[in-house]
Amino acid sequence: MSAPLHxxxxxxxxxxxxxxxxxxxxFFPTIKPFEYKETLEFTHVGQPLLNFSFSSFTPDNVPKHRDSGFLxxxxxxxxxAFVSAQNVGIVEIEEGDVNxxxxxxxxxxxxxxxxASLPHTxxxxxxxxxxxxxxxxxxxxMATTTTPELKPHLSVRYKKV
Known part of the structure; x- marks a missing residue:
């Protein structure tokens, strides 16, 4: 039985x-542009937060980046607050507003x-x-220790399944 949405x-x-x-x-100034596939899931358990997970793969389905956490x-x-733990050894908190x-x-x-790999985010x-x-x-x-100003890094368009 699923909990009601908080x-x-x-x-x-x-x-x-x-x-x-x-x-x-x-894309990023220090890397070659690339394409990938990603599945994103947002769920809830009735608390004042959403659970999320990202799973990224190469175009031929080799697992790559993963993160999970809470919104x-x-x-x-x-x-x-977007609280994320990533398989590449990064933990981050992002904050902002929903409008x-x-x-x-x-x-x-x-x-x-x-x-964790260098350069650091x-x-x-x-x-x-x-x-x-x-x-x-x-x-x-993203900004890194070698590219200190925010630069575009990822662009994803998803369809709901």
Whole structure:
């Protein structure tokens, strides 16, 4: 039996479900552009937060980047925190606001394992936008220890499955 959706996260209900990438592209000044596939899932258990998981794969289905975490709501507001642990040895917190069917986030804390690959990520800005009931877009910008200004990094268009 599924729990009722917590009142605080009703403003994020447009994210709920499983989303598969229709297009997914990565780029950054220091790397060769690439394409990939990604599955994104947002679920809930009745708390004032959503659970999420991202699973990325190469075009020929080799597992790559994974993250999971929580999208917490500051109850009574449209302010949210995106709390993520990643398989590459990064833990991050991004905060921002949900406005209608758009969510804008920016990191306020990023930690790396002692053996995480260099260069280290120093800042992330992320946006989700619902295009229509079955289409979601996500963009991610990033700064690193060698590229200190935020630069576009990922662009994904998902279809709901």
């Amino acid at each position: 009142e605080a996260v009703k403003q994020l209900s447009w994210l709920l479900g499983t989303w598969e990438s229709e297009t997914a592209k990565g 917490r709501v500051n109850i009574g507001t449209n302010h949210v 209608g069917t758009e969510l804008q986030l920016e990191s306020n804390g990023i930690l790396h394992s002692s053996f 120093t800042k992330i800005a992320r946006a989700f936008k619902l295009i229509d009931e079955s289409t979601l877009e996500q963009t991610v910008s």
